[in-house]
Amino acid sequence: MPYSPDSLLGDVLRNRQATAVVRKHLSGIVNAPLGVQLRHVSLAQVVGFLDNTRANPEARDAFFVELATVDETLADQPRPTEAVTVPSDSYEGPEVPLGSADADWPSSVTRWHPFELELHGPAHGNPFTDIALSAEFIHQDTGRTLTAHGFYDDDGIHRLRLMPDEEGAWGFATTSNSRSLTGITGTFDCLPAAPGEHGPVRVHNTFHFRHADGTRHLPIGTTAYAWTHQGDELEERTLRTLAEAPFNKMRMCVFPKAYLFNANEPPLYPFAGSLKDGWDFRHLNPAYFTHLENRIRQLGELGIQADLILFHPYDRWGFSDMGPVADDRYLRYVVARLAALPNVWWSLANEYDLLWAKTEEDWHRMAAVIGDTDPHGHLLGIHNCTDFWDNNANWVTHASVQRVDVYRTAENTDAWRTEWNKPVVIDECGYEGDIDQGWGNLPAQELVRRFWEGAVRGGYVGHGETYLADDEVLWWSKGGTLKGESPARIAFLHRILEESPQDGIGPLLGDWDVPVGGVADTYRLAYFGFGQPRYRTFALRPGIRWKVDVIDTWGMTVTELPGTYEGVFRIDLPGRQFIAVRLRAV
Structure with a gap:
């Protein structure tokens, strides 16, 4: 037919x-x-x-x-379903002594710095599927244990990594179906954290974030989906730009991406094979993941969290439809390799609802694979296109949201907080730029407005930039150099938020036409957005005196008004857009 x-x-x-x-x-x-x-x-x-x-x-x-x-x-016949390979106990013969692989590891590492056990062992057959390797790490004072999973790194090298989170002596013992890799034991010391090292980011106070050492984390994210697939010159340029930019989180894809302004082939591919002959999903390419890992480490040196997108639909290579067995094997490899890095977040998918080959059950199964493989419990979310994921799922740590309306997204932040009772991170609310797509031609003022709307409503909004370029190097996809006016204003907002209460602000009851965030009777931040009032009357509970600042969010100025205010009082305003008023209790 x-x-x-x-x-x-x-x-x-x-x-x-x-x-x-x-x-x-x-x-x-x-x-x-x-x-x-x-x-x-x-x-x-x-x-x-x-x-x-x-x-x-x-x-x-x-x-x-x-x-x-x-x-x-x-129509083409579907690919045969791959059977699960169960590693055999006879992978190495009885003549191979137990624990005979050469092993190297450091005698000490600092807290939250990756510890690595390197084993020089067998490489026959297919080590990616034929060998299972793990290690139990035990803190020798508290008896607390963590299980880390190994991965194959080519040339007979197998690695196990842990991010020790307690100072003191640790011991380990390996387990494997490979005789030479099992039963290897040792110890190392975990020393105090290095200066500036705060550990992985965790959810704090229901709707906000802190590092493991208690340091506050205010995610000011940006997006450069395919920046690690562009070659050294452009990737190094991206890192230089980030070193001067205000962002502390980068959304980025593990797999290459095929999309508007992103039609080039990557220098490396994640699996053995080729475009011409196809891919062997049973043989991963360690060089590809080494490159990715090194870029993530470089982000960490800049204080930037790597929000790693594990799957996405914009794919001409077949990586979005490998089948469940290959999907799970890839996830176990990536998590085993990268979970010891403190600056990693897992994003299970970008626009999960466009990955037509995967079902809701698939996403739950893969989330469980991540949870089983990651001994450190890094943040885990999943991102939508049009249909929200049920962020009430117990494995979702925070809501990663894309806009659902051409104009109104950040304005929904308080409602989403109520619905999911989790941090709301609007990773895509539109991009500053001038391309022909409605999501990618926002003026800088509008993107900054959306940042403020999300912030005063108790959430966090992400940046992107899509200015046309003859070489098709747009920041949102390939990185490079920032051209827009929003990053400086986003940095200004970040400074304002750093001065807010340490446990974070949430939406407060305010007037019908102005969103207000803060902490009751302590701190209030009212944002007028595109309104341009010449004055505002505040009606607050008597008995509390307030210091008042008028903030020009576009001009990046803070004007402290003299004296204090109490009860019902009027504040004169400049009569222009993008003004906020901050009230701090004396």
Whole structure:
């Protein structure tokens, strides 16, 4: 039976011959958002979205005529389901002495710094699937234990990593189906944390964040999805930019990305194989993950959290649809390799609801794989496109949210806090830039306004930048150099928040037209956004005296008013947009 205007795009793209017709007639769909976002939409609707077919009936008819010659019953057969490989106890013969692999490890590490046990062992067969390796670490004073999982790093090298979180003596013992790798024991000392090292970020006071040592963390994030897939020159330029920027969190993909302004091939791939011959998901490429790991370490040196996106839908290589066994193996490898780094957050997916090959059950299963493999319990979230994930799920530590309305997103922060009772991080509220996509042509003033709206409502908003460039190096995808006006204003907001109460602010009851955040009877931050009042009357509980500051959030100035105020009082304002008023109890 031939395809028709009623056929779904996703069904058509399962057929190589039909896919070739789509690429021929529906130009730009391969690396465009529509190719992913419209998989569940009929072809009749798809051609209505694309410029060349919407305005040209002849082009539209030519597409359907050629597509009708393709038989949908000849669609490509799905890849056979991979069976789980159970590592065998006979991987090495009885002649191999137990624990005979050469082992190296440091005698001491500082608190929250990765400890690494390096084992020089077997490499025959497929070490990625044929060897299971773990170690139990025990704190020798408290008896507390942590289990870390090993990973293969090529050339017969196997590694086990831990991020020790208690000072004192630790011991370890390895377990493996490989005789040479099992039963290796040793000790090391965990020394006090190095200066500036605060440990991993945790949820604090329900809606906020702190490092493990109690240091406050105010996530001011940015996005550069594919920055680690651009080659050394551009990646080093990105790091230099970040060193001068205000951001302390970077959203970034593990896998390469195919999308608008991101059609180049990466220098490395995560699996053995090639574009021409396909990928062997049973053989990971350690060089790829070493490169990723080194970039994450460099972010850590800059004080930046790496918000690692483990899956995403914008994929022309097949990494978004490897099958559950390969998915789980990849996750175990990535988590075993990176969980000892203190500046890691796990983002299970970017726009999970566009990954058409995965079900809700798949996401829960993969979250469990991460939880079982990560001995340190790093933050874990999952990000939506149009349909929110149920962030009440017990494995979700914080809500990672994309805008759900062209204009209104950060304004929902207080409602989402109430719904999920977790920190709300709006990782995508639109980007400062000038591309033709509605999410990517916000003026800087509007992006900064959204940051303030989210902040006074008790959440955290993320930055992105999408200014057109002849070389197609847009910060939001490839990194490079920031061009916009918002980062300086975001840094100013960060300074204001650093001066707020240490346990974080939340939404307070205020007037109907002005959001107010703070702590009752202690601290209040009212934001007028695009309003431009010449004055404001405040009606607060008698008996508390307030110092008042008028803040120009765009001009980045703070004007402290003389004296104190109590009860019902009027504050004169400059009559321009983007003004906030801060009240601090005396």
